[in-house]
Amino acid sequence: MKVSPKKEEFLQESLKLIHEKGFKATTMRDIAERLNFDVSNSYNYIKSKQEILESFLFRTSNEFHKTIDNVLDSNYSAEDKLKSLISSHIRIASEKPYEVALLVNEWRNLKEPKLNEFVTLRDTYEKKVSKLLEDGINNKIFKQMDIRIATSVVLASLRWFYDEYTVKKNEKNLNPIEFERQIVGFILSGILL
């Protein structure tokens, strides 16, 4: 679906503002002001404030699902599947940091029934990760761990990463590949030498 350049600009500017201030704290007036026009014009591009949230959230969620489905469908070992998952996550988060930030921080501002739909997608994603880890444990590739803890801790290790590409951090210009190498090292073998 084609989107006019103006609409695209509107959405991207909304995305950044929402990231800065939070969804609830960002008003339609804030967005309009940033774009130098009146509030009422915002409704040329969207039907409601919720629509901004929904369109980004489901699009990004979808991207993560497609990615993990491809990983799980592959013939890689559990270890290489995990590496591939980490790599994909870091690629998406570095390419679309604001979209990922929205996914992580603002999903609970969705209203029913979209909220329920999203939570289901999220749970499904977690189950896919659990499946991967469980296979690795059963094949004696990963150490024996409680699956829920392992899933939470692996996802948590990845989830913060978008923030390296939103604000003006990353002064040292570490590139995503080097980041990936270090995160893989951490998740697979921890920090002990």
Added chain:
Amino acid sequence: MKVSPKKEEFLQESLKLIHEKGFKATTMRDIAERLNFDVSNSYNYIKSKQEILESFLFRTSNEFHKTIDNVLDSNYSAEDKLKSLISSHIRIASEKPYEVALLVNEWRNLKEPKLNEFVTLRDTYEKKVSKLLEDGINNKIFKQMDIRIATSVVLASLRWFYDEYTVKKNEKNLNPIEFERQIVGFILSGILL
């Protein structure tokens, strides 16, 4: 400072509601309704909605700071300091899950100058963790890693944990000590067997 039982109930109920719906989405009316009285009564206990947020946030932040200061002041090795830090974090998060949830999720709803004050405290905390990790790397106890990544990933591995004690998860009744054992295992040596 003594707090009347009624005020304590008011604050605790506020805390849970804010956790469920988010700070901005939770209205004073919501809280009053939950306690079966009119909105106006809420102001018998607090001067403003912001005050709820501020009191919890700085109290909890303070607790984490005291804890890490004790850890850093000890004569433990870097490895044992890290283990002690993990242990303390898990203890606080399991004892006061809603307070920790607020700390993690709602700090950015603070208003200036409190917001700035909080962010400074938070940055200081991160620097203390970085210091610990840096010492461990210099002493060849931890592997060579980018300090900022190491700090982020260690903190991210711990940050999600409050959630095990808020909702009705934890069906398997894993106790905090077993959780701690598994998290220590993950952070120190990863998931590879």
Added chain:
DNA sequence: GTCTATATTCAGATAGAC
């Protein structure tokens, strides 16, 4: 400590002229 009433401000959204 509880209520009713109200002041104030502000947000999302729409109508309709240009």
Added chain:
DNA sequence: GTCTATCTGAATATAGAC
């Protein structure tokens, strides 16, 4: 696509009676 004007609802907070 832009504006002015406006509707509607809701939220924080206060005053003052019981």
